[in-house]
Amino acid sequence: SMGREGMSIQLVESDYNLLESYVRGDVITFDATLGFYNGTAQVGVENVILVGNVNADYTDYASLLEPWEVPMSELNTFTGTELYMNIEGYLQYNGAYVKFPSSTVTQAGEFNGRVDWSVNQGGSRMYVYDTSLRFRNDHAIGAEGYIPSYNARRIDGDDGPFVAPASGANVDISGFVNFVGDDPDGLVPSGNGALSINPFEDGVVWLNEARFVDGQDVGGTTFSWPNDLVVNGLPPVFSNIMLSDSAITSTDEVTVSADIVGAEGATITAVSLTYSVGGKDSTVTMTNSAGDTYEFTLPAFPNFSAVSFHIEATDSEGLTGRAPLSGGFNFFVQDEPITSIEFLQKTDNTGGDSPLFGLGNLDVNITATVVASAVTDGFIVIQDKAAAWSGIFVEQDNATSALAQGDIINITNLATNETYGVTSAILNEFTKTGTNAEMDTLAMSAITQDVVANFEAHEGLLLSLDDVRVITNQADGGSDYGEWMIGSRQGGGAADTLEVGEGLRVDDNVNFGQLTYGSNLNEHVKIGAVIDNFTGVLHYSYGNPKMIMRSLDDVTSSDWTVPMTDFVLKTPEEGATIVANEDVTPTWSATTDLDGNTVRYEKVLYLPDSTEFFAAPSNNDGLDTEITVPATLLDQLLVSAGVADGESVTLLWNVRVNDGVDTLAISSGYDIDTNTFTPIYRTATFTNSSEVNNEVVAGLPEKFDLKPNYPNPFNPSTRISFDLPESAEVRLTVFDVLGRQVATLVNQPMKAGSHTVNFDAQRLASGVYIYRLEAGSFSMTRNMMLIK
Secondary structure, rough: OOOOOOOOOOOOOOOOOOOOOOOEEEEEEEEEEEEOOOEEEEEEEEEEEEEOOOOOOOOHHHHHOOOEEEHHHHEEEEOOOEEEEOOOHHHHHHOOOEEEEEEEEEEEEEEEEEEEEEEOOOOOEEEEOOOOOOOOOOOHHHHOOOOOOOOOOOOOOOOOOOOOOOOOEEEEEEEEEOOOOOOOOOOOOOOOOOOOOEEEEOEEEEEOOEEHHHHHEOOOOOOOOEEEEEEEOOOOOEEEEEEEOOOOOOOOOOEEEEEEEOOOOOOOOEEEEEEEEEEEEEEOOOEEEOOOEEEEOOOOOOOOOOEEEEEEEEEEEOEEEEOOOOOOOOEEEOOOOOHHHHHHHOOOOOOOOOOOOOOOOOEEEEEEEEEEOOOOOOOOOEOOOOOOOOOOOOOOOOOHHHOOOOOOEEEEEEEEEEEOOEEEEEEEEEEEEEEOOOOOHEEEEHHHHHHHHHHHHOOOOOEEEEEEEEOOOOOOOOOOOOOEEEOOOOHHHHOOOOOOOOEEOOOOOOOOOOOOOOOHHHHHHHOOOOEEEEEEEEEEOOOOEEOOOOOHHHOOOOOOOOOOOOOOOEOOOOOOOEEEEOOEEOOOOOOOOOOOOOOEEEEEEOOOOOOOOEEOOOOOOOOEOOOOOOHHHHHHHHOOOOOOOOOOOOEEEEEEEOOOOOOOOOOEEOOOOOOOOEEOOEEEEOOOOOOOOOOOOOOOOOOOOOOOEEEEOOEEEEEEEEEOOOOOOEEEEEEEEOEEEEEEEEEEEEEEEEEEEEEEEOOOOOEEEEEEEEEEOOOEEEEEEEEO
């Protein structure tokens, strides 16, 4: 009743008998729990009730059994040689039953007994996934096997193993769209994804161990069964596609030629060439110049024109072939070298790839300054003037990685690349010509509002933002992805109106290197802090422009962070026994305040009910990472706590750090909902005067070990256990699949023994997470799955 767009979802069940009695077209109601398998949303079903069938009771919906014919380009698109998912297509078609008629097969081989192949249509590509038992060999009866009553392939019988159609075959393919991270031919960039198609039926069904085929005569009646894969035949075959010239100028008319033959005895009936220049497409007819050769002479194009073209040929069987199968062939018209970065970067302001992307190596004569260096900053950016479109990221190799901030270089040959929508340069030939002592003057002055509104023109630029305010330290709301947000105050007062979501993000990640500050910086950034100047380079990821700093020195402010609280308590160990007849010296590791303010420490003791009853600065007026507590003072403290001679009490203790403005306790984690850190407390048993024996521990683990979490999968919490054969500095951390740290569960010295901690993932999204134990030199990692 609400249409097809965005209205499909995959069902899963733990009880194999729950859905198997239902047939195609049944209308059901059910209870469901939402979860994910990779990027595919799915629901676990319970309490299923049959309410009818579309062929009898709900005929208005019978059309849903037929596939939805849609253009493949609305789901996946090629950018140069890289395949990307169309986000709008994901929202509209994920889970839907679709059809791609007249598609061309490309074959990528087999993987662990499963066939990897793809289909192409209109310059786009979809990978074929094998959830269905009719297309999956490793679950076939006679292989690994499956429930015998299911319609799995009989690999040793009439079915045989599934074999994909021959490469180049023209097929009509239908199936369910899913997002499983399939990439058999390595065209999908790391961290991105492409949608796949999941055909289910092949015109064959096994019923009561009898095989029936679509179109079969069964007692005088033609048997009918759906077929999601129909092979139409082999389309025309292309070879020897060539240009008449390899160095093309604005005075050249270029002839495109190709040898084209029909397959399986078919003859060629029509050949067309479609070329694109300046965003305008033109289609022309190629002529048969000799034998199997077809030609067309393109007109001369203006200097610095990027031209893309593809060829289509139709044969006497009505089958159409395309070369290339996806994307296009490209060439560049060039009379003289390119002289500015702006020429590499400038688009129509609405975003998009470099106009030179995909054109290969280009002759240039560009002189630029290195404003960010792999040596000091972890990534490389060059800039030739303080103006829009005039900066670009540089990919690292042995030569570019040696460049330093301020180096002036002359580039004579380069290629452009695109990574997740960010343009970069591959420097093939360059020389260092000097040093720019006034590099800072290249930082273009801007306000955040203008950068957000026209981010494409600012991409790759060193920007200088005066008088900005920290709007939030969690730019992603309830998900901590390490990003925070700033906004230009424009003098403050009435002009300082930006709210959360309206500012410019600051990122902890970059496509082309590794940043010098940690992924948890944002947790320590103070909301509302005023920054006198923020300098950085504009990056772009996940649909948002984002600033990245070269180092923390790019921020000018007297107080914009709170002290780091993830330092380590060293001595005494957890559960230690301390006798008040000698001085005690607790120690801990040092920490810092990222904005450069001096930090001081104080030790705090708490009564068993967590009431603070003693705090004192560390040695050297709070600057040292230890404090000496005289025996006489300790004795007095125990007496004040009501502990008589010879008696003992277990107290809590920790260390607090302050930067002159903010005071925080040492912590083991961060709560995004409250924007607070979880304090660490140690226990120690204090005895007033009397001597006690050292504890003897028996039955210790023989080796370090990190156990599988339980339960797994889990929602929302799980327990993680580990073994320590000896005391060690222990750190137990959790990361998402992109390598971003999402939680620190333990960060302290621990005694030998078996330990268990609880991980509450209530604030995290469903998906796979990695947890890692570090204990001394030991390190071990395991995976766990959160399903909400």
